[in-house]
Amino acid sequence: MTNTTINIECTNENIKINGVAISFPVHFKTLKAIFGEPSRHEYDLNWNAVWDDIGVYASYGTWDNIININFLISKHHKLTYFPTHFFSGNILINGKTISLDTFTYIELHKNAVHKLTYEGKSKPYSISIGMNHNYKAKIPKDKYIIKQLDEEQIVFKDFGFKLSIIQELMYNKELIKPKFDLYEFVEWYDKRKIDIEEEGYEPIAEVTQYFKDLPIPKRLAKEITKINQDGGDEIYSQLLAYGDGWEDYWDIENIEDVKLFPNLKEVTLCYAKENVFEALNKIGIKTEWS
Secondary structure, three states, X not given: OOOOOOEEEEOOOOEEEOOEEEOOOEXXXXXXXXXXXXXXXXXXOEEEEEEHHHXXXXXXXXXXXXXXXXXXXXXXXXXXXXXXXXXXXXXXXXXXXOOOOOOOEEEEOOEEEEEEOOOOOOOOOEEEEEEOOOOOOOOOOOOOOOOOOOXXXXXXXXXXXXXXXXXXXXXXXOOOOOOOOHHHHHHHOOOOOOOHHHHOOOOOHHHHHHHHHOOOEHHHHHHOOEEEXXXXXXXXXXXXXXXXXXXXXXXXXXXXXXXXXOOOOEEEEOOXXXXXXXXXXXXXXXXXXX
């Protein structure tokens, strides 16, 4: 990324970085796709991904829960994990380049842009773009009510396999809507109060049941040509807010569902039993561990 100019466009509708639209909280994989592999990861209260050459850094508690991206603009700080270079790209707000002299904080519906100033310093050291914590989106009352399909659906025998298909169709290809968001679901759910801070270290029963009940149209089976399981996949972070990646809740236990996906040729596994790996290779599907 050394020779690439970073262009950031912020509007009330969205944020684009070099033409790629992002939304917060953003997944680390999304930032890596835009900025490339970070120079390093540093720990200071939270883990920080640092892109030294372009002056960008982001703090995260979990891979999928990055709520702001920061752009270093000066040395007016005493923090040690910051990039070695300053940010030299362009930041536009509704089509206009921002001036450090004329703004402190700008709300853009779901997002916000503000300056960061170190204690005791008058000049800012970073520009931060992230979630607007004052924004409250109205969630449609029927958003997470599962509707029965008026078409043929896939009947799964293995829940772990179904989850890997949902990852592909809902999060990677965006062919199933709504895209499930754990925090939004918890706010929407009215049968009881779900406390993620208390319950997020184990699968939440209502969330697991949602995915068990979610119908998958049979016509989408042809879209699956590969499965690439990864511990950082969005589907697993929705099922378990504070996971470590080693859990076996969603291991694929058998390959009976594979016959429903005739175009499936490649599989990368991280949540699966050993016999699944062997069985997939045996029937001619190229399979490896992630």
